[in-house]
Amino acid sequence: MAEIAESGGGDDKGKKHGKKGSARIDMTPMVDLGFLLLTFFVLTSTFAKPKVMSLTYPAKTEEQGPEPPKVKNGITFLISDDKVFYYKGQFYPVGNAEGKPATELIETNFGPEGIRKILKENNTYVLNKITELNGQLSKKQISDSIYKKKVIEAKGDKEALKVLVKTDMKAKTRNFIDVIDELYIAQIGVIAPVDITKSEQALLDEKLKQ
């Protein structure tokens, strides 16, 4: 197969002398091989490298712990099948002892006009702090390590927004990840995925029926 085609041979006198022009090698098998390998690599390789989003859960305590700490600046998200509701602050059932009005769920959506807007409005303390720190960092007033430390500090501050995420039986993984993702975008430091309570579930069911 691999013949060497001589160009400009054919000397009638049969005299031996160097070949004129260049000796050409048939490259076809090499091309075949090249493309075969190429096809193989194209088919067996992946480019879209998946990434990970880390989430730290609160440690489980053995005993049935006391009531969850009462947070002032908190939002609770209740997630159901492709729907998301929220309420601010603490949960007050109907006819509670403190005489506060009962908690009402407000519906929102997963898009930028929904959760993201709410979080942005409520987490201004941290967001402003981070913008300030970013400015300092770009002017080289603070070092990278101090910047990181300060960001963590700001996120854990009393003023920072705390978010509880609760899911019901019908929620999809996508919904949960979407919410967590929004929380990361809004620089929320304290994220707690917790169990839904019975009264919240009842309220959610009622809301879903409407």
Next chain:
Amino acid sequence: MAKLKLPKGSPSIDMTPMVDLAFLLVTFFMLAADFRTDEVVKIEIPSSIGKDDIPQKTLVMVTVDTKGRVFFTCSGEEVRKKVLMQMAAKYKVPFSEENITTFSRMEGGFGCSMSELPKYLSLEAEERKNLPNATIPVDTTKNNELADWINFANREMLDYGKAKFEEENAKQGKGGIPLKPEDFKPKFVLKADMEAEYVKVKTVIEVFRNLKLNNLNFVTSQEAQQL
């Protein structure tokens, strides 16, 4: 009339640039892309802004598919082998030499209960994918095989990570950037399908939390951060 002169012999095209191109592309693909691992199930992962890479070295991964089936895998052939041996000892399930080899080579994960695992391993790779009810039992009360898998994998991965850390440290010598020991600790990754019911995912999360493994990583595809 002057005849049009046709060249004698076969016309030959200079293939050199084509060869150059082909091999250039081959080289590119070899260097730039990773091999795809043989996954047991197809998972549509949700997207997020997470930008950390999947820890390849010391990975313990649980997969939850659309139907809520649970699969398990961890990195390292040696680790997988040791984990299987421990599971076999605990559940008193005998495995043949071939089964163990098959298992240690299964990078994509498996989903099967311990009692059926020998049979599962003797199937062909394609047959394994077509089992509709293949899952690892995850029960919050008894029969929580997933917890045992994770627990054994965690311990083995710790040892493996330590050995790997020392090995790479020695290889690097004094000149290089110091390696972080954290990078060699076991990392727990949860790969859940977008459409999977969160309740199913939650049971898996609870398994991790009961083992006091609170830091989980969700596999997501990257999306651009919108501001």
